[in-house]
Amino acid sequence: MRHWEKDTSVKVSPYLQKFPQLNAFHGKPGFISLVGHRGARGLMPENTIEGFEYILDNDIIAIEFDVLLTKDEVPVITHDFYLSKSITRNAEGNWLLKNGPRISDLTIADLQTFDVGGVDKRSSYGSLYPEQAFLSDVRIPKLSDLLELACLPKGQNLFLLLEIKSDLSIDKRKVIEHIVFEIQKRSLSNRVVLHSFDWDLLDECRLIAPEMPRSYLSQMPESSEDLFDKPTEESSPDFTSLNCSIPEAIQAAGGHLWCPYFKDVTVDLVAEAHNLGLPVCTWTVNEVEDIENMIDTGVDGIITDYTDRAKRILKSRGLNWR
Amino acid sequence: MRHWEKDTSVKVSPYLQKFPQLNAFHGKPGFISLVGHRGARGLMPENTIEGFEYILDNDIIAIEFDVLLTKDEVPVITHDFYLSKSITRNAEGNWLLKNGPRISDLTIADLQTFDVGGVDKRSSYGSLYPEQAFLSDVRIPKLSDLLELACLPKGQNLFLLLEIKSDLSIDKRKVIEHIVFEIQKRSLSNRVVLHSFDWDLLDECRLIAPEMPRSYLSQMPESSEDLFDKPTEESSPDFTSLNCSIPEAIQAAGGHLWCPYFKDVTVDLVAEAHNLGLPVCTWTVNEVEDIENMIDTGVDGIITDYTDRAKRILKSRGLNWR
Numbered sequence: 001m002r003h004w005e006k007d008t009s010v011k012v013s014p015y016l017q018k019f020p021q022l023n024a025f026h027g028k029p030g031f032i033s034l035v036g037h038r039g040a041r042g043l044m045p046e047n048t049i050e051g052f053e054y055i056l057d058n059d060i061i062a063i064e065f066d067v068l069l070t071k072d073e074v075p076v077i078t079h080d081f082y083l084s085k086s087i088t089r090n091a092e093g094n095w096l097l098k099n100g101p102r103i104s105d106l107t108i109a110d111l112q113t114f115d116v117g118g119v120d121k122r123s124s125y126g127s128l129y130p131e132q133a134f135l136s137d138v139r140i141p142k143l144s145d146l147l148e149l150a151c152l153p154k155g156q157n158l159f160l161l162l163e164i165k166s167d168l169s170i171d172k173r174k175v176i177e178h179i180v181f182e183i184q185k186r187s188l189s190n191r192v193v194l195h196s197f198d199w200d201l202l203d204e205c206r207l208i209a210p211e212m213p214r215s216y217l218s219q220m221p222e223s224s225e226d227l228f229d230k231p232t233e234e235s236s237p238d239f240t241s242l243n244c245s246i247p248e249a250i251q252a253a254g255g256h257l258w259c260p261y262f263k264d265v266t267v268d269l270v271a272e273a274h275n276l277g278l279p280v281c282t283w284t285v286n287e288v289e290d291i292e293n294m295i296d297t298g299v300d301g302i303i304t305d306y307t308d309r310a311k312r313i314l315k316s317r318g319l320n321w322r
Numbered sequence: 323m324r325h326w327e328k329d330t331s332v333k334v335s336p337y338l339q340k341f342p343q344l345n346a347f348h349g350k351p352g353f354i355s356l357v358g359h360r361g362a363r364g365l366m367p368e369n370t371i372e373g374f375e376y377i378l379d380n381d382i383i384a385i386e387f388d389v390l391l392t393k394d395e396v397p398v399i400t401h402d403f404y405l406s407k408s409i410t411r412n413a414e415g416n417w418l419l420k421n422g423p424r425i426s427d428l429t430i431a432d433l434q435t436f437d438v439g440g441v442d443k444r445s446s447y448g449s450l451y452p453e454q455a456f457l458s459d460v461r462i463p464k465l466s467d468l469l470e471l472a473c474l475p476k477g478q479n480l481f482l483l484l485e486i487k488s489d490l491s492i493d494k495r496k497v498i499e500h501i502v503f504e505i506q507k508r509s510l511s512n513r514v515v516l517h518s519f520d521w522d523l524l525d526e527c528r529l530i531a532p533e534m535p536r537s538y539l540s541q542m543p544e545s546s547e548d549l550f551d552k553p554t555e556e557s558s559p560d561f562t563s564l565n566c567s568i569p570e571a572i573q574a575a576g577g578h579l580w581c582p583y584f585k586d587v588t589v590d591l592v593a594e595a596h597n598l599g600l601p602v603c604t605w606t607v608n609e610v611e612d613i614e615n616m617i618d619t620g621v622d623g624i625i626t627d628y629t630d631r632a633k634r635i636l637k638s639r640g641l642n643w644r
Contacts, residue, residue: 082490082556098522099556100490124543124562168404168422169491200420221446234404234421240446 014277015256019213021191024062024159025257025301026279033301034310034321035062035161037284038079042305044133045117046087047077049141049149056154060307061322064161064195064283067143067179069170074108075143075179078116081167086125089115093136104170112139129305143179147186159191161215161281161303164205166198166235173204180209193257198235206254213256215281218246220264247273259283259303262294270298288313295319336599337578341535343513346384346481347579347623348601355623356632356643357384357483359606360401364627366455367439368409369399371463371471378476382629383644386483386517386605389465389501391492396430397465397501400438403489408447411437415458426492434461451627465501469508481513483537483603483625486527488520488557495526502531515579520557528576535578537603540568542586569595581605581625584616592620610635617641 016022025033039051040060047065055063066079081103085096091113103111117138119126143162149155164175183192194205195215202214220239242249247269250258258273262282273280281301285294291313294302304310314321338344347355361373362382369387377385388401403425407418413435425433439460441448465484471477486497505514516527517537524536542561564571569591572580580595584604595602603623607616613635616624626632636643 080556086560102490120563122563123560125560127562168424234402238408238445238447240449241442241444 011274011277013256013279015213019190019193019256021159021193022213022256022279025161025193025215025281027298027300030318031320031322032295032299032314033062033281034060034307034314035064035281035301035303036060036307037064037303037305039063039065040305040307042129042131042286043308045119045135045138047079047141048116048135048138049145050117050135050138052146052149052158055307056149056158058307059311059322061157062159062161062301064163064303065146066163066165067175068103068165069175069178070103070108070111071105072107073174073178075175075182076103076108076111077141077143077146078103079165081165083114084125085120086123087116087119089117089136091115095120108142114140116140143182147182147188150188150191151186159193160188161193161195163195163217164198164201166196166201168234172198172201173208176201176204176208180205180212183212184209195257195259199237199253200235202255203253214254215257215259216246216250216253216255217259217283218264219261245269245272247276247278250278251276257281262290265294265297265299267297274298285310333596333599335578335601337535341512341515341578343481343515344535344578344601347483347515347537347603349620349622352640353642353644354617354621354636355384355603356382356629356636357386357603357623357625358382358629359386359625359627361385361387362627362629364451364453364608365630367441367457367460369401369463370438370457370460371467372439372457372460374468374471374480377629378471378480380629381633381644383479384481384483384623386485386625387468388485388487389497390425390487391497391500392425392430392433393427394429395496395500397497397504398425398430398433399463399465399468400425401487403487405436406447407442408445409438409441411439411458413437417442430464436462438462465504469504469510472510472513473508481515482510483515483517485517485539486520486523488518488523490556494520494523495530498523498526498530502527502534505534506531517579517581521559521575522557524577525575536576537579537581538568538572538575538577539581539605540586541583567591567594569598569600572600573598579603584612587616587619587621589619596620607632 013022036055038046040055044051044054065077067075082100085099088096117135119129150158189211193213193215196202197217258278258280262285265282270280279300282294282299283303285291285302285304286306291310335344358377360368362377366373366376387399389397404422407421410418439457441451472480511533515535515537518524519539580600580602582604584607587604592602601622604616604621605625607613607624607626608628613632
């Protein structure tokens with residue numbers, strides 16, 4: 001079945017006019033949104049300006065990335081709560097010997113002495129990204145660096161799926177306020193979707209920044225090995241004990257986008273979300289077969305580390321991504 | 323192959339005389355140690371005095387459990403860094419609506435207002451333990467409560483595999499010192515093995531408490547789904563980038579016990595550890611088939627949530643556990 005054959009039944013999001021940025025994550029006949037995961041982690045160092053520029057140069061308009069606060073409360077773009085030895089070199093160019101310190105224990109000045117231009121390919125994490133470019137003198141960016149890029153002519157079509165990382169040691173309100181301030185002062189609210197596993201945090205976003213739409217991440221516990229007994233992020237809802245489906249719960253929370261883990265996606269769930277007017281972008285879809293399967297489920301968008309590969313697959317099926 | 327057929331080639335630990343408590347985790351012909359995981363989580367509320375007493379009443383002498391510090395620096399026995407809504411009710415008897423606060427943000431007095439006598443069986447976590455007893459008015463124990471139990475006549479044969487939980491926000495030295503103080507002041511050093519995923523923390527233990535042996539936990543990243551890209555605990559070594567085998571690395575670190583995840587255990591690795599004089603206890607082995615398979619690998623001990631089930635299996639094979 002070709003993707004657009006099903007589209008006649010898809011209800012469009014009722015929020016497209018209020019939040020034009022949702023167009024970048026919404027399907028339409030013959031079209032699937034491609035969203036670069038942490039930039040394009042398969043190809044370029046994750047969560048770096050260099051990676052985001054690569055995306056822009058390669059005809060992708062939507063990126064996903066992660067934001068945390070430093071000790072001096074500067075929003076920065078990085079995934080882990082600590083410096084990861086798999087991707088971090090010190091000022092002398094040597095790999096960190098261990099993980100840490102935590103980002104919240106470092107000032108922005110401290111943080112910018114480290115180099116995140118590549119993965120340590122000997123590490124288990126690094127071995128996952130054999131094609132990633134290895135650069136040097138690359139810094140963890142401030143959120144403001146990326147927002148400035150979005151203000152330039154070359155960044156004028158860039159849309160941002162901004163994941164706010166949450167653990168129980170953060171003051172959620174403070175983190176949201178710092179992030180929202182940076183966006184608002186550049187008048188970029190209409191280019192951003194706020195995105196989190198922490199649904200309570202998203203509810204705070206609704207109060208603090210009602211002018212930005214909200215994207216709800218989910219992952220079912222059974223789609224992952226129960227490693228340390230807590231299968232999902234500590235601030236994520238328990239999806240097995242909801243009294244309704246996940247799309248219904250997101251609608252009830254006033255959400256505007258659903259981002260399920262790809263192993264949890266089914267044709268029926270996508271249809272249910274669409275009937276509720278909720279677009280669906282799935283993560284992190286990297287293997288050819290998985291990308292093909294996700295296209296067949298009718299999702300609106302695919303979040304991938306390999307935007308080039310996904311573009312080739314869409315092209316081969318007569319589909320487009322922008 | 324029967325377990326003891328292989329035992330003629332097993333070298334015993336060179337540390338058995340120095341650390342007699344290692345006997346509780348060391349195999350011998352016809353014998354496999356059974357270690358109750360968090361007490362006996364399959365049957366009784368985890369990490370509770372009630373669970374530990376059940377173990378003692380049921381002819382098991384070795385228990386594994388987890389220790390953290392409260393805000394007022396009291397070592398307490400609990401697994402997560404925060405109050406988990408799946409196992410915690412408030413003073414009114416209602417399940418917590420969300421995870422948190424963190425244990426390190428609560429005093430012991432705060433903590434003891436909560437009830438951890440059962441799991442919420444509607445939760446994904448609770449659904450894993452359908453046979454667990456549901457009690458009320460059960461408190462997160464202080465480490466000292468368990469140590470006092472070990473000082474009583476009924477606890478005189480109890481041996482403790484004491485896991486020190488580690489994340490990057492803790493002061494490792496302070497945590498170790500508080501724990502060691504409680505043990506030393508009751509003269510229980512010869513009943514305890516210190517146990518952690520954080521090998522650096524274990525190295526601190528070597529300096530602070532050389533009179534207690536050390537157990538090294540491991541889990542290979544490929545034996546678990548790579549959920550949020552960081553497959554092992556943040557303070558655990560990267561086992562794929564060691565320059566030697568894990569048993570060799572533990573021997574080099576001066577370790578006395580190896581505790582691998584059961585999916586990583588092979589006959590060859592157990593034989594290698596034994597040739598280095600290193601006993602092997604594997605975790606967390608719950609299904610009948612997995613317990614059978616682990617017996618066949620020649621491990622010294624099995625850490626399980628279901629001590630009763632494991633006893634039945636050992637009995638049916640003519641083996642004993644103490």
